[in-house]
Each structure stands twice: as C-alpha cells, then as structure tokens.
Amino acid sequence: xxxxxxxxxxxxxxxxxxxxxxxxxxxxxxxxxxxxxxxxxxxxxxxxxxxxxxxxxxxxxxxxxxxxxxxxxxxxxxxxxxxxxxxxxxxxxxxxxxxxxxxxxxxxxxxxxxxxxxxxxxxxxxxxxxxxxxxxxxxxxxxxxxxxxxxxxxxxxxxxxxxxxxxxxxxxxxxxxxxxxxxxxxxxxxxxxxxxxxxxxxxxxxxxxxxxxxxxxxxxxxxxxxxxxxxxxxxxxxxxxxxxxxxxxxxxxxxxxxxxxxxxxxxxxxxxxxxxxxxxxxxxxxxxxxxxxxxxxxxxxxxxxxxxxxxxxxxxxxxxxxxxxxxxxxxxxxxxxxxxxxxxxxxxxxxxxxxxxxxxxxxxxxxxxxxxxxxxxxxxxxxxxxxxxxxxxxxxxxxxxxxxxxxxxxxxxxxxxxxxxxxxxxxxxxxxxxxxxxxxxxxxxxxxxxxxxxxxxxxxxxxxxxxxxxxxxxxxxxxxxxxxxxxxxxxxxxxxxxxxxxxxxxxxxxxxxxxxxxxxxxxxxxxxxxxxxxxxxxxxxxxxxxxxxxxxxxxxxxxxxxxxxxxxxxxxxxxxxxxxxxxxxxxxxxxxxxxxxxxxxxxxxxxxxxxxxxxxxxxxxxxxxxxxxxxxxx
Numbered sequence: 008x009x010x011x012x013x014x015x016x017x018x019x020x021x022x023x024x025x026x027x028x029x030x031x032x033x034x035x036x037x038x039x040x041x042x043x044x045x046x047x048x049x050x051x052x053x054x055x056x057x058x059x060x061x062x063x064x065x066x067x068x069x070x071x072x073x074x075x076x077x078x079x080x081x082x083x084x085x086x087x088x089x090x091x092x093x094x095x096x097x098x099x100x101x102x103x104x105x106x107x108x109x110x111x112x113x114x115x116x117x118x119x120x121x122x123x124x125x126x127x128x129x130x131x132x133x134x135x136x137x138x139x140x141x142x143x144x145x146x147x148x149x150x151x152x153x154x155x156x157x158x159x160x161x162x163x164x165x166x167x168x169x170x171x172x173x174x175x176x177x178x179x180x181x182x183x184x185x186x187x188x189x190x191x192x193x194x195x196x197x198x199x200x201x202x203x204x205x206x207x208x209x210x211x212x213x214x215x216x217x218x219x220x221x222x223x224x225x226x227x228x229x230x231x232x233x234x235x236x237x238x239x240x241x242x243x244x245x246x247x248x249x250x251x252x253x254x255x256x257x258x259x260x261x262x263x264x265x266x267x268x269x270x271x272x273x274x275x276x277x278x279x280x281x282x283x284x285x286x287x288x289x290x291x292x293x294x295x296x297x298x299x300x301x302x303x304x305x306x307x308x309x310x311x312x313x314x315x316x317x318x319x320x321x322x323x324x325x326x327x328x329x330x331x332x333x334x335x336x337x338x339x340x341x342x343x344x345x346x347x348x349x350x351x352x353x354x355x356x357x358x359x360x361x362x363x364x365x366x367x368x369x370x371x372x373x374x375x376x377x378x379x380x381x382x383x384x385x386x387x388x389x390x391x392x393x394x395x396x397x398x399x400x401x402x403x404x405x406x407x408x409x410x411x412x413x414x415x416x417x418x419x420x421x422x423x424x425x426x427x428x429x430x431x432x433x434x435x436x437x438x439x440x441x442x443x444x445x446x447x448x449x450x451x452x453x454x455x456x457x458x459x460x461x462x463x464x465x466x467x468x469x470x471x472x473x474x475x476x477x478x479x480x481x482x483x484x485x486x487x488x489x490x491x492x493x494x495x496x497x498x499x500x501x502x503x504x505x506x507x508x509x510x511x512x513x514x515x516x517x518x519x520x521x522x523x524x525x526x527x528x529x530x531x532x533x534x535x536x537x538x539x540x541x542x543x544x545x546x547x548x549x550x551x552x553x554x555x556x557x558x559x560x561x562x563x564x565x566x567x568x569x570x571x572x573x574x575x576x577x578x579x580x581x582x583x584x585x586x587x588x589x590x591x592x593x594x595x596x597x598x599x600x601x602x603x604x605x606x607x608x609x610x611x612x613x614x615x616x617x618x619x620x621x622x623x624x625x626x627x628x629x630x631x632x633x634x635x636x637x638x639x640x641x
C-alpha cells in the first residue's frame with residue numbers, strides 16, 4: 008500500500024484504470040455471455056414456436072382430411088429456413104403423419120409426439136407444438152433446429168478479448184500522455200452527457216483536450232457511448248425484425264380468416280345446392296303416395312326424382328373429381344374419338360334443362376369428322392359443364408350456341424350464350440375454385456363454383472386450353488376450348504368392337520346386408536323383379552346365419568354395419584362359404600384406402616353409393632354360371 012501511495016498520479020491512475028477496466032470488462036463479459044445465451048435460446052424457441060404455429064395452421068386441413076400429400080407440401084416450406092434440420096406432423100394420437108428433413112441430414116424422428124416443452128439435445132433444439140383448430144386438437148408439429156450456442160459464445164469471447172486488449176492499450180497510452188487541466192475536460196464530458204440525454208444521440212463523443220486522467224475518462228466515456236450506441240442499434244434491428252415477423256403473422260392470420268370465410272360460404276352454398284333437388288324429390292314422393300295419382304302423374308313424379316337425383320349425383324361427382332385433381336389422382340384414359348360423338352353426348356345430357364327453360368340451343372360443327380385423343384367421358388363432362396353453366400345463367404327463351412371449327416392442327420369448341428355475362432372483376436378469377444361473380448344480381452343459381460375449375464383441369468389434362476370472354480354484365484359470355492386434333496386413320500375399315508350384353512342373366516341367390524331398411528327393401532324388390540332369390544339381413548349375426556342357411560351365390564355388404572364392420576363380416580363369410588360366394592362391397596366411402604381394405608378382406612367388387620341398378624345388373628351378367636340351383640329356403 009505504501010509503495011502505491013508514493014507512486015505518481017499517472018501510475019496510480021494507470022493502475023486504477025487497468026484494474027477498473029479489467030473488472031468492468033470481466034463483469035460485462037459474464038453479463039453479456041449470460042444474456043446472449045438466454046436471449047439466443049429464447050429467440051430460437053420463439054422463432055421455432057412461431058414457425059410451428061404457422062405450419063400448424065397450414066397443416067390443420069391436411070390432418071382433418073387425412074391429406075398426407077398436402078401436409079408434406081406444407082413441410083417443404085421449411086427448405087427456406089436454413090437453421091431448421093427437420094420437421095414433422097403428428098396426428099392427435101401422437102402417430103407420425105408426415106415428415107421433412109434438410110437435404111443431407113439424417114434424422115430419427117420420435118415414434119410418438121412428446122412433451123410441448125422445448126428440449127435441447129446435444130447441438131439441436133427439439134420442439135413439439137400442438138395443432139388446434141376450432142378448439143379441437145388435431146395433432147402436433149415437430150421441429151428440430153441447430154442450437155449453435157458454443158460458436159456464438161466463442162465469437163463473443165474473441166470479441167471481448169479484443170476489446171480487453173484494445174482497452175488496455177488505450178489506457179496505457181492515455182496514462183502516458185496525461186497533461187492539461189481538469190475542469191475543462193470534465194465540463195466538456197458533462198455537456199456531452201446532457202446533450203445525449205436530451206437528444207438521445209449516442210453518436211456524440213466527448214472531446215479529448217488533455218492526456219491526463221481526465222483524458223482517459225473521456226476515452227472511457229466515449230467507449231461506453233460506442234457500446235451503448237451499438238446496443239441501441241442492435242435493439243432497433245431486433246425490433247425491426249420482430250415488427251416484420253409480427254406483420255407476417257398478421258398477414259397469415261388475415262389469410263386464415265379469409266380462408267375460413269370462404270369455407271363458410273362454400274358450406275352454405277353446398278347446403279343450398281343439396282337442398283334444391285331435395286325439395287322436388289319430396290314433392291314427387293308425396294305425389295307417388297297420393298291415392299288419386301294417375302299413371303301419368305306417377306311417371307312425371309318418377310322423372311322428377313330421376314332428374315334431381317342425377318343432379319345431386321353430378322354435384323357429388325364434381326366435388327370428388329376436384330378432390331382427385333387436387334391430389335393428382337385423377338387419370339384420363341385417352342382414346343381416339345370423334346368430337347361429334349362427344350358433343351352429342353353432352354347435348355343429350357343437358358337438353359332437358361334447355362327444354363324446361365324454353366331456351367334455344369344451336370349447334371355448328373365441321374362438315375368432316377374431327378378426331379381427338381381424349382377420354383370421351385371426361386371431355387363430355389367438360390362440355391356438359393359449359394352448357395350447364397350457359398343455360399343456368401341465361402334467362403328463359405335465351406339463346407345458346409355451341410360451335411366447333413378446325414384451325415390448322417387444333418379444334419376450337421365455343422359455347423356462347425346471351426345470358427347475364429361476367430363482370431370485369433370476376434373474369435380473371437372465373438376458373439379458380441369456388442369463384443363466384445360478386446356483381447351477379449342473384450345467387451339463386453350460383454352453384455358451388457367448381458364446374459369451371461374442374462373443366463379447366465380436365466382440358467389441361469388433355470393437353471388443351473380453355474378461356475372465357477365477356478363484354479360485361481348483361482352481354483353474355485363465351486367459353487372456348489382448344490384441343491389438338493388427331494390425323495385421320497389410314498385404314499377406314501378399322502372400327503371399335505362394341506361390347507354387347509350377353510343373353511338373359513342367370514338367376515342367383517343374393518344376400519343383401521345393410522342397416523338402411525329402405526335401401527335394402529327397395530333394392531330387393533328390384534332384384535326380385537328380375538327373378539332373383541333375395542334374402543335381407545340388417546346386421547352381422549343375421550348375415551352369418553343366412554350364409555349357413557341360405558347359401559347365397561352373391562352378397563352385397565354395407566361397410567358401415569353396427570357391431571361388426573363389413574370388412575370383418577366379409578372375412579368371416581369367406582371362412583364359412585369359401586370361394587363359392589362372390590362378395591360386393593357397397594359403401595358411401597369412395598377413398599382408395601377403403602377400396603384397398605375391401606380387397607384385402609375378400610371383396611371382389613367395390614360400389615360407391617348411390618349405386619345404379621345398371622351397375623348391379625352388369626355384375627350379375629358378368630358372373631359365371633352360379634352354383635347348382637337349390638330349392639328356395641324361406
């Protein structure tokens with residue numbers, strides 16, 4: 008201590024400065040490293056939570072509808088996030104549903120969804136985030152990200168070491184050049200400090216007027232200002248990033264709200280479109296029940312039911328086709344067909360609608376036959392949708408024209424109408440899913456907005472293109488389909504063999520198993536009218552008893568039976584009757600998964616409700632001769 012007192016103020020100041028600087032930098036280093044470690048962990052967790060929340064909202068429809076492809080496509084968005092190693096979507100039961108991992112990475116995903124508390128494993132950060140939609144948990148989103156805290160700590164240590172070396176050097180140099188007065192430099196520092204407090208400008212610096220202790224104080228003060236200014240700039244940059252992320256999240260929430268609005272509008276429209284054909288069908292049923300109904304009235308009622316049922320079936324089929332297209336599972340089976348036959352099929356389908364509204368349909372076709380490579384059913388579906396759209400938006404006694412013309416190696420089919428037309432705002436969006444004309448004066452026949460979108464997809468699958476034109480509301484519209492034509496065949500004698508039905512179908516013992524009493528009762532009446540021996544069962548025990556007693560040749564089984572589903576019932580029936588029984592699955596579920604399960608259970612054919620009698624007749628006609636006719640068992 009005595010030795011320190013006898014030293015000069017320069018040395019004492021140097022010792023004090025070096026000691027103070029060392030302590031300050033050490034404390035700052037510990038504080039900064041602790042803060043950085045915590046801030047980095049919190050930032051990474053918040054960032055992963057935000058990303059998981061966005062992925063959860065995007066993947067919610069995929070989990071709800073078991074659409075694994077859409078979930079994997081959503082996870083592919085993680086390729087833009089270099090820090091994320093892998094991601095996955097789990098079902099609500101914790102089972103893995105879809106996954107993604109960065110290229111070159113080898114990740115072993117957890118077998119089931121774990122705790123939602125973030126967990127650091129080695130150099131990785133794992134996070135499970137629940138997917139909640141409408142207060143219902145649909146599953147979990149799992150993310151794995153790099154947790155490179157060691158590298159960041161090392162970088163900070165190097166920076167702090169450099170700062171320590173520079174600070175010590177400055178302290179030594181300042182202490183060697185101590186001179187000048189004390190009051191002036193102190194006042195200068197005070198003035199700068201006051202100005203900084205008033206203006207919040209951390210770019211200001213205190214002037215160094217002396218090389219003594221006060222000069223060192225000015226240097227230390229300026230160094231502190233630099234650190235505070237840098238921290239302020241870092242905070243401003245972080246705030247800017249948080250603001251941008253908040254804006255992105257707000258935009259995502261707005262998009263989700265818009266999607267939810269479109270969903271509600273679609274469900275409301277779907278309910279409306281399904282109720283429309285139900286009303287005349289109910290009236291027709293009441294007519295048939297009337298004891299005073301004449302034969303003509305009954306025929307008219309049956310025609311109403313048939314027409315409205317066809318409309319409902321077409322509506323459901325359009326929705327299923329749209330789903331298949333969105334999943335890339337719709338396949339067109341092309342063959343060389345005459346365009347005239349396709350047009351005739353479409354016209355025959357929609358003519359009852361034209362006749363009921365008193366509209367005029369004009370056809371203009373080329374003089375010579377035009378051949379196209381197309382799926383005749385799907386191409387007819389396109390023209391049917393366009394004609395149906397034309398008559399729907401054209402008033403009574405309106406005019407619709409369908410024309411086909413050949414231009415070099417393509418054929419152009421145009422459907423023009425004199426109806427309400429399309430507004431300029433809607434025209435660019437007319438082929439998008441669920442698109443509706445907001446300027447339409449009425450929505451009574453707006454439809455679901457899937458017909459044109461389906462037509463566009465089908466035309467593109469045929470290698471063609473479709474476009475729409477309209478001069479505006481009240482001035483009609485024109486839809487043009489352009490397809491490549493096929494060269495005429497060199498051998499004109501070639502023709503397709505027609506498949507003709509065989510002679511009278513054999514009579515079978517048929518077992519109908521369905522818990523829908525009205526359905527099996529009506530179907531049994533139709534089959535008995537064809538002289539088949541029919542037995543009805545409403546549940547699995549009754550059906551198994553009928554297998555032993557009735558010994559059916561063919562059994563039509565509903566999949567959704569009580570107590571035992573149709574798959575298990577089919578296996579037990581096969582174990583009792585062996586291959587002598589031909590099983591046909593009948594269900595309202597048309598997904599490929601159900602068809603595969605039916606095949607594994609022993610079903611030979613899968614029919615989707617509503618089943619047309621012609622489909623059942625085709626199965627009966629195609630069957631081989633049944634087992635030896637046995638006396639009827641009652």
